[in-house]
Amino acid sequence: MKISDVKLTVVGVPRHTGFVNKHVIVEIMTDEGVTGIGEMSDFSHLPKYAVDVVDLENVLKSMLRGQNPFDLTLINNVLSENYPAVMYYYEKGSFIRNGIDAALHDLCAKYLHVSVAELLGGRYQEKIKVCYPIFRHRFVEEVEENLAVVRKRLQEGFDVFRLYVGKNVDADEAFLARVAEEFGSKVKIKSIDFSHLLDWKETLRIVKRLAKYDFEMIESPAVRNDFEGLRQFRLKVDHPVSEHVWDFRQQYEMIRHDSVDIFNISPIFIGGISAARKAAAAAEVAGKACLLGTTQELSIGTAAMAHLGSSLINLTYTSDPTGPKLYTDDIVKKPVQYEQGYLLVPDRGLPGLGMELDWERIERLRVPDLSWGNVSVHQLQDRTS
Numbered sequence: 001m002k003i004s005d006v007k008l009t010v011v012g013v014p015r016h017t018g019f020v021n022k023h024v025i026v027e028i029m030t031d032e033g034v035t036g037i038g039e040m041s042d043f044s045h046l047p048k049y050a051v052d053v054v055d056l057e058n059v060l061k062s063m064l065r066g067q068n069p070f071d072l073t074l075i076n077n078v079l080s081e082n083y084p085a086v087m088y089y090y091e092k093g094s095f096i097r098n099g100i101d102a103a104l105h106d107l108c109a110k111y112l113h114v115s116v117a118e119l120l121g122g123r124y125q126e127k128i129k130v131c132y133p134i135f136r137h138r139f140v141e142e143v144e145e146n147l148a149v150v151r152k153r154l155q156e157g158f159d160v161f162r163l164y165v166g167k168n169v170d171a172d173e174a175f176l177a178r179v180a181e182e183f184g185s186k187v188k189i190k191s192i193d194f195s196h197l198l199d200w201k202e203t204l205r206i207v208k209r210l211a212k213y214d215f216e217m218i219e220s221p222a223v224r225n226d227f228e229g230l231r232q233f234r235l236k237v238d239h240p241v242s243e244h245v246w247d248f249r250q251q252y253e254m255i256r257h258d259s260v261d262i263f264n265i266s267p268i269f270i271g272g273i274s275a276a277r278k279a280a281a282a283a284e285v286a287g288k289a290c291l292l293g294t295t296q297e298l299s300i301g302t303a304a305m306a307h308l309g310s311s312l313i314n315l316t317y318t319s320d321p322t323g324p325k326l327y328t329d330d331i332v333k334k335p336v337q338y339e340q341g342y343l344l345v346p347d348r349g350l351p352g353l354g355m356e357l358d359w360e361r362i363e364r365l366r367v368p369d370l371s372w373g374n375v376s377v378h379q380l381q382d383r384t385s
């Protein structure tokens with residue numbers, strides 16, 4: 001079997017918060033008539049330049065045409081040479097590699113009439129506990145609307161939440177106090193996420209203030225790639241510390257410095273399912289726990305994470321992928337399913353990722369390119385409109 005063509009389609013999908021995210025749908029065709037689908041999710045992150053998708057499609061065609069899609073290692077090597085890791089969380093090259101790697105997994109699994117989880121070594125779990133995100137408060141007035149989000153999502157079965165913090169600590173504190181008061185043990189806060197916005201000492205001061213409230217872990221409490229700062233912070237707090245993995249060098253440094261307790265791993269930020277498996281294996285070897293992070297994918301990207309998570313043995317903390325619940329629309333006929341706060345792994349009987357593109361929906365969401373509108377840095381960091 002040989003790859004015969006590659007097609008990219010750009011969509012802009014609004015979230016319930018009003019923020020619109022741009023994603024690229026990937027189709028990889030073959031001479032045997034099997035097509036794999038993937039997703040380069042959420043290009044709406046800094047840095048504020050846009051990838052030229054027409055050019056990208058041409059370049060990918062020249063790299064992939066004629067290749068055997070089962071040569072995943074070889075193809076990923078070619079992709080890494082062309083879109084190298086650069087020690088940056090939101091590196092767009094990782095998003096590109098991720099979309100291709102997911103489509104290749106879908107294609108190979110479909111060809112073999114198995115689901116992607118089977119291709120990855122089989123199902124260790126059939127569902128993955130996830131939490132719903134509460135985006136960063138800028139004003140105390142936003143506390144009420146975020147409490148309404150908790151009420152609504154709790155009714156849908158999401159009983160674990162994570163909170164982005166650090167811009168307005170009065171608001172962060174008011175939110176945590178109101179959640180404890182109104183929901184008690186019915187609602188759990190998985191993490192407070194500082195998103196690398198602050199120096200670790202400043203984070204430590206805030207954590208001391210918030211420590212009277214219940215939360216399980218602290219995420220990204222130091223500036224990006226400050227491995228020693230993360231370690232200093234970790235040794236001074238009781239909570240476990242989690243950090244995203246965006247480069248193997250960065251993960252190595254975090255292991256070497258013993259910087260974290262939990263690796264937050266997601267295919268989008270490390271550049272594919274194949275790379276995410278390596279990161280999870282490195283964590284396992286280093287005796288560290290894992291959770292599945294997210295950029296807030298649509299259903300194809302989320303299904304890829306469900307299959308990946310299904311095969312992982314060290315997924316010991318609550319994960320993050322809830323994209324399909326955050327967006328007002330999707331690109332597939334049957335979106336991934338959530339039940340009682342769990343992401344369900346698509347059925348073993350469905351080949352590949354178990355997702356089918358819905359072109360009626362896609363036409364509604366299609367946009368010409370990845371160009372930026374008038375989005376502000378605040379909106380990009382806080383994911384609100």
Ligand SMILES: O=C(O)C(=O)C[C@@H](O)[C@H](O)C(=O)O
Nearest residue numbers: 042193195293294295296383
């Ligand atoms: O844990 C995180 O950090 C994120 O989830 C990052 C977010 O910015 C996410 O990518 C989003 O788009 O909401």
Ligand SMILES: [Mg+2]
Nearest residue numbers: 193195219220
């Ligand atoms: Mg985070």
Ligand SMILES: [Mg+2]
Nearest residue numbers: 042294295296
């Ligand atoms: Mg994102």
